[in-house]
Amino acid sequence: MPDVNPATHDKPLILLVDDVPANLHVLAAALKAGYRIKTATSGPAALELLERDDKPLLVLLDVMMPGMSGIEVLRRMRQKAETRDIPVIFISADTSEQSQLDGLELGADDYLTKPVVTSVLLVRVRNILQRKRAETQLRLAAHVFEHSGEAIIVTNHHNDIIEVNPAFTRLTGYTLADVLGKNPRILSAGHTDPELYREMWEAIHQRGFWQGEMWDRNKDGNVFPKLLTITVVRNARREIDFHLASFADISQQKATEERIRHVAHHDPLTGLPNRLHLQIALEQSLALARRERREVALMFIDLDRFKIINDTLGHNIGDGLLVQVAQRLKASVRESDLVARLGGDEFVVVLSGEPIAHAAVSVAEKILGTVSQPYQVESHALHTTPSIGISLYPQDGGGIDALMKSADTAMYHAKEAGRCQFHFYKEAMNRHNQERLTLENHLHQALELEEFLVYYQPQADVQSGRLVGAEALIRWQHPERGLLTPDAFIPTAEDNGLIMPIGEWVLRQVCRQIHAWREAGLQPPVIAVNLSARQFRQDNLVDCVRGILSEAGIAPASIELEITESAAMDRAETATAVFHALHELGVGIAIDDFGTGYSSLSYLKRFPVDKLKIDRSFIMDIPDDPNDAAIAQAIIHMAAGLGLQVVAEGVETEAQRDFLRQKGCDFLQGYWFDKPMPGEAFAALLGRLHAS
Known part of the structure; x- marks a missing residue:
């Protein structure tokens, strides 16, 4: 028979079996408010319904029916695995105690006598279903525990x-x-x-x-x-x-993570640190040198006539030679120095310590002598020599690119001078220093003349594409060179200390702008502001932030402060205290450029941060580069385990967006969503969103 009361399938299903339709009607009327009901007027009809996929959670079964009794129906139910555990309540006109005992001994879960009292019926049904659920949960728990x-x-x-x-x-x-x-x-x-x-x-x-x-x-x-x-x-x-x-x-997981990290940071041929590792290590060396006013030497090494060997004897022989050169380079430097392979026959050595120029000469001479010795690769006796260019920080450049360019220029001078020698970068030193001095003077004037601007790059929810935030990015409207991005002047500002007033200006400008937008009826999202390493280390940072927020009249939760991973880990114990103070103040905290440093997970768990920002260097080649894809996925999964949100920087393609969405990244920032824009353009964007 069809359901007496077709209902939503989220209600428990009960099968009523009685050969008297009037009895079925009474039972169904009592139960239909809280349950789905199916009915059968005979034992065979009941068994047929029990064969279907939509099995009841309970059967109310009349004992005395013509043809097949309720007792026989119960016996057959208990013989089949799919119906064996369905609870059954016998309903009978026989009110004797012996009849009830017999029914229970036959396997019924309960026994009701006719006429059925509705209130008793409802309680008995509810109790049996609750007990059944509890038994099921216990079985599941026991199964989970055992298996x-x-x-x-x-x-x-x-x-x-x-x-x-x-x-x-x-x-x-x-x-x-x-x-x-x-x-x-x-x-x-x-x-x-x-x-x-x-x-x-x-x-x-x-x-x-x-x-x-x-x-x-x-x-x-x-x-x-x-x-x-x-x-x-x-x-x-x-x-x-x-x-x-x-x-x-999680030994295997740890080993996999370590392999991923090693693959991402090391050259597969020589085992030396690769370009990414070099950049990270050099950033750390330069940051330390800035703090302690020390020098760093960068040596750019190119093998003379290597291309001839490679083209003549084949790549296998060339690779074998590179492996041996790498071993000799490592043996030529101190344990504290870094040897990296950029690719091809290009290597870099980074030296630190005092006196750096003297150390660079000593190491360069040792490399010349060691690398110039004959090689045996398979059956081939080979010979190559190194040409070395040396640049010094801070004389020859305040950042990685400048130092690399200077060392590369010096290396070509060594080749032009006859190969197998080293040259310091000196030819353009005076011009470089003059340009640096000019830039510093202009930076001082830029603050006074209010030539700096704040641009805002929107951040989007990776699933919905909805605007969820923005990062404040400084620009310099230079009177002669036009609009400059931070790479053109921030390294100099960090070196001479101007980064402190510049950073404070940006924070104050952003807070004032948020207040102005709200006064105009707009609803700006949380704005992220970068803190430099120097700002992060200043003793009065929290008081400074609190004062600027109060001055602008906005809540701390209106902004998010971004600190680079390297700055956070530089003095981790001190950083922990600063993070907690900022967290108590109420501002959001994000770790910027995550993945480019060497975070200790024990500290990362203790930092009260809200977000990790994956550095753009790991985003630009996904999903095609398996190493970058593995690193990005590992960061996303790790952040999820720590309860942190993840922002991917530098997202420029739909494929990158789709990969990040699939892996569970929370937010994206990059040209795929929107480019950095002046405050007026961002306000217009907010206005359009508000209107829609």
């Missing part, structure tokens, strides 16, 4: 182990008998910071949940990293009765 791939420990309120699952034994080697009544710290490898334990227990007691990485030692003494999740079970008084801890061995 989970993750180790599970259950401890009491004293944190004594009372139960473990088979995966725990497989992973650690300990059986329940080994650990029963003991504290889980018997697994500790002793590698975990006590501060992390303190934070863990604080989170467990306050929030009832904690997740993080720790190191354990198994029964055989082997140490392994684990991703641990702890939840609690509380009683009616909100007291903790049990701790549920699950963990998995």
Whole structure:
């Protein structure tokens, strides 16, 4: 028969079986408000309905029916796996106690006598369905506990182990008998910071949940990293009765992450750091040199006549020669120095320390002598020599590009002078210094003459394309050179200290602009403002930010401060305190250029940051470059695990947008969505969005 009461399929389905239609009508009328109802007027009809996919959660079954009795229907139900566990309530006119006992012994879950009292019926039905749900949940929980791939420990309120699952034994080697009544710290490898334990227990007691990485030692003494999740079970008084801890061995994941990092940062042929690694390391060396007013030497090395060897004997022989050259270069420098391969036959050595010029001469002479010795590659006796160009920071350039260009120029002078020698970059030193002095003077005037501008680059939700924020970017309207981007003047401003007043000007300008937009009826999103490393280290940073916000009359949550990964990790302990102070103030915090530095995950978890911004260098070649794609995906997954949002910088193509969307990135910034624009243009954009 069709349903008496067709209803939405989210209601529990009950099958009513009785040979008297009037009885079915009474039962259906009592139940139809809270349940879907199907009916059958005979045993065979009921069994036919039970064969269908849409099986009931409960059967109300008349005992005495002509042909096939309810008892026979129940017997057949219990014989089939698909209907064996469906609860059954017998309904009978026989009110004797023996009849009820017989029905229950036959396997019925309950027994009602006719005439059925509606209120009793509803209570019995509700109780059986609730019990059935509880039994199902218990079976599922038991199945998960027994068959989970993750180790599970259950401890009491004293944190004594009372139960473990088979995966725990497989992973650690300990059986329940080994650990029963003991504290889980018997697994500790002793590698975990006590501060992390303190934070863990604080989170467990306050929030009832904690997740993080720790190191354990198994029964055989082997140490392994684990991703641990702890939840609690509380009683009616909100007291903790049990701790549920699950963990998995993440050794393979750690090894994969390390391989990804190594592949991303090292040359596959020679094993030397690659161009990306060089750029990161050189940025760090220059940042340290700026702080401590020290010099850095950059040596650009090119092999003489290598192309002839490569073209004549083939790439395999050429590659073999490059491997041996790389080994000799590493042997020629100090452990603190860096040797990198740019590609082809080009190598770079970075030296730091005092006196740098003398050290550069010593290393260059050693490289000339070592690299010029004969080589044996397979059956070929080979000979090559190095031509070396040397540039010094800060004399020959304040940034990586300038130093590389200077060293490259000096290297070509060495080749033109006869090869197998080294040259310092000196030819353009006076002109460079003059240009630098001129730029510094113009920078001072630019502040006084208000030649700086703030542009705003929108940020979009990667799923919806909706505007969610913007980054404030400084521009210089130079009276002679036109509109300049930060690369043209910020390195000089950082060197001479002007970055402090310039950075403060940008922050003040942005806060005033936000206030003005709101006064005009616009609704600007959160605006991100970059903090330089010098600003981040200033003692009164938090007071300065608080004062500017108060002066502009806007809430702290209106802005987000971006700090580069290298600046944050430079003095991590101090940075932690500054981050917490800014967080308490109420401003958003983002780690900029993430992936280009060497963040300690232990510190990253302690920083109260909101977002990670993936550096554009990892975005520009995705999805085609598997290394960049792997790095971007790893950053996104790691951020998700830490509860952080991710902004991808430099998104310029639909393919990049689609890749980031698929991998779970939150926001994008780049020309695919919109380019940086003056405040007036951004206000017009806000106006259009407000109107729509």
